[in-house]
Amino acid sequence: MNFDINTIVYILEIIVGGLLVGIGVHFVPVGGAPAAMAQASGIGTGTVQLAAGSGLTGLLAAGLMMSVTDNLWLILASGAVGAGIMIGSTMLTGSWIYAYAVGVPFASAKVNFDPITGFSQPPYVAPGTVGQGIPTVCFTSGMIGGMMGGLGGAMIYYPLYLINGNAALSAMFAIGIFLVNAVIASWNIQGTIEGFHDPKFKKWPFAFKACAIASILLAIASVLITGGA
Amino acid sequence: MSLGGAAGGAPSAYDPKKLRMYGLVGSVVGIYIGAILNSALDTNLFSFIGAVAAIFAVVMGANAVRRVCAYGIGTGVPSIGMLALGMGIIAVMFGLSMAETLGSVLLGPIIILIYAGVFGYVVGVIANKVIKFNIPVMEEGNADLSMAGAMAILGWSFAVSGSLGYVNILNDVLMTGYIAIIFIAGGLAILHPFNANLGPDEKQDRTLVNAIMVSGLAMIATGIAAIATQGLAAGLLQLVIGFAIWFYFFKMFYRLVKRDASAVVGTGLLPPTVQ
């Protein structure tokens, strides 16, 4: 096990990957249980669940790309795009249900005007709720968050595979590091967040510090693992 | 998943320190006995002891989930289970690889335990100081969870592979993909008991019996896996013992349900409301 400049680069890549996962979780609009009842805007599921689902789909795409090429940028891009497609399909089909089955217009109660489209929000918020559906700002924020998660997952997988050359070992390791960072970031969010326009988003530096500490410990453990004789 | 119902500080009939000691000692001693017996007698038949050792670790983990989640951390029970398993798998791989590099296979469980305990404690400190949860049991609860997850994964990996050597575990458990079922069955074994018994009248013994019952199911799964990696005899032995554990503890769970529920009826209309 030779400890040289490459190892430092790998450790940094794993840490950056973990940070991308942690901060990406803050972008995904998660409404939790209330959103599933059209009581809050965002996707109606848990933070960790959605982050894990999308980020690991990106990891699948990146794993396939890494078996045929060595180009870092292609692998990262395919991880990001894979996760982006998954989150996009999720949010789009969720919008169908909100618009046609429940019959509600999309609105968020956290802002008065949508930052991207300029649509007004309060007249379209149902009484007794804090918004419903997935307005354009939440959709875009979710897309960014999903792609960051996929990018982070691919960036964790890449150095691990180069160190130990074993796809299954690197995959399980990447899943483990991904889940630890996603759960710590979700603790920071305390359950629900609407995206980068939500006032809760300003808490991201805490998650940055927390994920950095956890990722450093995990990265040091990861680079010391061999791939077996 | 739902958070309603549990107040801060779940009542315990069994002291958490005792459960932690039983869990750690039971799982570590069990894995060592299985490993030594397997290598001394050059056989595979004692791998099932690893799966039984994992049950001790799962009970400790399920109790830790009870204590931490009772404070309402805002993200629900499933994330805690996933965290425990994420921490556990990294600790297991790191410990086994280190033991291989240092030369002695039997050092593995000790290194895993130390790394898992330290890392879990650090995550608990991060939660309390950086994210500012200020939950009293967070540090030791997280350390408990991390060690429980690591020991459970190690126990089941040993049950599937039959030896503690790093290369054996890599070939039998990781390259075949069986690590995935160990990971998710272990995670659900730790988080399902508290989640499935959530409510104001949750009783600790019913929750822990549920944990043992789910571990029996996981042992059936590792038994099926062991048929491929260790041959029909060792695999069927694990399968049968796992089925027996599951059956016995499911009946005990049902008996506790009849004790605790307000009524268990064959059929009926809506019960009279309280308010």
Added chain:
Amino acid sequence: MDAFSMGLIAAMGALATVAGASEDIESDIGSQSNPNSQVQLAAQVGNPHRIYNKAISGEPPANALWAATAAMVAYTLITAFQMPALLALVAGASVAALFNGVFSMSSYFGRNSSQKRFNQWVYLDIVRYTTPSIMAHAWITSFCIATISYIMVYMLPTPHPFPMTIIALIWGLAVGAIGSSVGDIHYGGEREFQNRQFGCGLNTMLSGQIVRKAEAGLRNSIDNAWFCTKFGGPATGMGFGLTVFLDNWRTTVFDPVTQASFAIAMGLFFIIVMVIYNNYIEKSTRKKYGPYPEYKGDIAA
């Protein structure tokens, strides 16, 4: 790119659509994940009910377990006994369905007996006739996902480097996340509270007031699932089918070794189309439905 691999991709897309639909119906019959919080709350506010309270951790880890179990058993049968693939996948799905039955029953018993002070009873006939339906849908879901993993590892021209069980775990997490985000809204936002006015979100005053008395007799979970198969299930199937199909179609049409950048550009194109489509839905609902008449503020609609 050739006819055989395009046919495989089409089969994967179809399997994924069916898996998504059956996963959502399985979670609706059992009232799993987020709408379950209302079912749990109902007893606490004085509305004991006959709905199946299946609380297995939320859908992604649970579906990951069924899919990984099916894939693991199938892999064992294929490698140790050289069983034909289809038979092995059927056997794997059966084991996964049995595990599902145990988890569902333990959760119904456990949750209802922890609500003793609200006089929520444990109905054994609900367990007897609802659990087999849940198990059947879990069978379909785990069979489809295990088959997708098998195709990705053993049949595609660029096979995937991960083992079959790990791929099944990841797709199980994905289908659970999609089912929880898409289909559960149809159940939780529409069917669970069907006695309130259509066209608005759930008012917080109505929390816990789920429908307990149905069209004829008492509402149970099979009635809920009947409704959700009309829209929620197929929409979830579309979501998961789009994910699996678009992800794998790009890398099969454009050879990953030589034309990788085209595949990535195609993916970005799909993402942009989705953003624009969502914006179109938002504009059209605002125009068709209009603002709420209860709004008394001064921001123009």
